[in-house]
Amino acid sequence: MRCTWQLTIGLLAIISFVVWTYRDDAGQGYPEFNNPTDDQTNFFGGHKKVNNFVTNQVTREKIIQNRFESMRFNMSEACQSKSVYQVYPSLGSIKQRNLYYDYKHNFVYCMVEKIGSKFWRRVFHLLNHPEYRNLYSIPSDVIRNEEVPTLRYVSVQNATKIIESANKVMFVREPYARAFSGYVDKLYSLNYYYMQTLGRPIIKGLRSNANSASLACGHDLTFVEFIRYIVAMKQRHRQSSIDVHFSQIYAHCLPCELKYDYIGTMENFDEDASFLISKLQLFKDVPVDHELSKNASVTVSIYMVINDTFSQRPKFAHCMTWADMVRRAWRTLQIRGLIDPKAAVPTSTNVSIETLYHEAVKVSDPSRVSEYKRKSMVDTYRTLDIQLLEKFREYVLPDCKLFGYDDRPSSIFDRPFIY
Numbered sequence: 118m119r120c121t122w123q124l125t126i127g128l129l130a131i132i133s134f135v136v137w138t139y140r141d142d143a144g145q146g147y148p149e150f151n152n153p154t155d156d157q158t159n160f161f162g163g164h165k166k167v168n169n170f171v172t173n174q175v176t177r178e179k180i181i182q183n184r185f186e187s188m189r190f191n192m193s194e195a196c197q198s199k200s201v202y203q204v205y206p207s208l209g210s211i212k213q214r215n216l217y218y219d220y221k222h223n224f225v226y227c228m229v230e231k232i233g234s235k236f237w238r239r240v241f242h243l244l245n246h247p248e249y250r251n252l253y254s255i256p257s258d259v260i261r262n263e264e265v266p267t268l269r270y271v272s273v274q275n276a277t278k279i280i281e282s283a284n285k286v287m288f289v290r291e292p293y294a295r296a297f298s299g300y301v302d303k304l305y306s307l308n309y310y311y312m313q314t315l316g317r318p319i320i321k322g323l324r325s326n327a328n329s330a331s332l333a334c335g336h337d338l339t340f341v342e343f344i345r346y347i348v349a350m351k352q353r354h355r356q357s358s359i360d361v362h363f364s365q366i367y368a369h370c371l372p373c374e375l376k377y378d379y380i381g382t383m384e385n386f387d388e389d390a391s392f393l394i395s396k397l398q399l400f401k402d403v404p405v406d407h408e409l410s411k412n413a414s415v416t417v418s419i420y421m422v423i424n425d426t427f428s429q430r431p432k433f434a435h436c437m438t439w440a441d442m443v444r445r446a447w448r449t450l451q452i453r454g455l456i457d458p459k460a461a462v463p464t465s466t467n468v469s470i471e472t473l474y475h476e477a478v479k480v481s482d483p484s485r486v487s488e489y490k491r492k493s494m495v496d497t498y499r500t501l502d503i504q505l506l507e508k509f510r511e512y513v514l515p516d517c518k519l520f521g522y523d524d525r526p527s528s529i530f531d532r533p534f535i536y
Contacts (some may be wrong), residue, residue: 295503
């Protein structure tokens with residue numbers, strides 16, 4: 118019976134995995150940044166989202182087009198002041214891995230981690246493999262391991278000519294949200310590679326009383342320590358050494374120099390990406406189902422978090438007890454808004470994957486994912502003292518100025534006055 122149950126859930130997870138991974142990367146796992154009404158800005162005071170009730174296609178496309186034009190104009194204004202730049206790379210360095218290029222459509226896309234990168238990797242795969250008819254039918258391991266065509270092997274001189282004539286696209290995301298998402302995915306959720314390669318060095322450098330398990334595994338890095346690390350790297354003028362999942366957006370794409378034709382936002386990812394695929398006629402020669410799914414299941418997302426925890430059990434056996442791993446998985450579900458943040462973690466010493474899954478589903482509420490996620494983010498940012506938060510603000514300030522985001526969102530900067 119147990120094997121049958123696991124097989125059923127496992128098949129469901131496999132079928133939905135590509136959608137689930139897209140949701141996480143494209144902000145769907147954080148719906149407060151995707152679903153504000155037309156008369157309100159997103160949680161951090163960023164760009165307005167088109168009202169979901171606008172049904173006239175012509176009107177909708179005009180609004181989206183106006184949003185692109187507004188973004189380009191505002192960024193052009195910000196680019197007039199070079200003071201927004203702290204450090205920036207050369208075209209020669211970013212063309213190596215950031216500038217995806219499809220010569221058939223003369224299309225250049227600048228890839229930035231934690232801003233829909235998995236989705237656009239699927240698009241580029243589909244452009245070169247017409248045997249697929251659906252964006253989400255491409256196996257995840259194919260996407261993960263494939264080398265996407267870039268301008269890597271093109272000289273700077275020829276790359277400059279291509280960029281001048283091509284349709285250029287990049288996407289941006291609210292910087293505070295991107296940093297938090299990166300921390301949760303890479304350094305809080307059980308991720309052995311990042312905990313070993315980044316968690317351990319940060320703990321060793323910042324935590325004077327670190328125990329042997331922390332120094333060996335890097336599994337308990339706090340958000341405060343993560344932000345302290347980012348701030349320290351900036352103060353040492355070592356931004357270029359920060360991992361790409363946390364480095365500044367503009368440093369990936371050189372937006373002032375390359376003058377992108379379209380700059381989409383994660384807050385409007387579904388609309389912006391669909392508009393661009395249609396506008397640039399990327400799939401005009403091959404009928405492809407490229408509509409972005411909005412029906413990825415919360416229960417499947419729950420299963421995937423739990424399954425990841427179980428699969429990494431051997432790697433963390435010398436770092437954490439099994440009970441600690443279960444608590445970490447449970448807390449990850451709460452931080453991502455998938456389950457009630459007040460729900461108590463199951464305490465059974467022999468908890469199984471199906472038991473944990475059933476218990477999590479019982480305390481999930483898809484209608485409150487946004488609320489739960491929002492509260493987790495605010496509470497986590499408020500673990501930073503105001504001095505550290507101000508220093509981190511200096512780090513995200515260039516991206517905020519360039520892309521029109523609030524660099525001092527009241528939700529995390531305004532603190533209750535204590536008499």
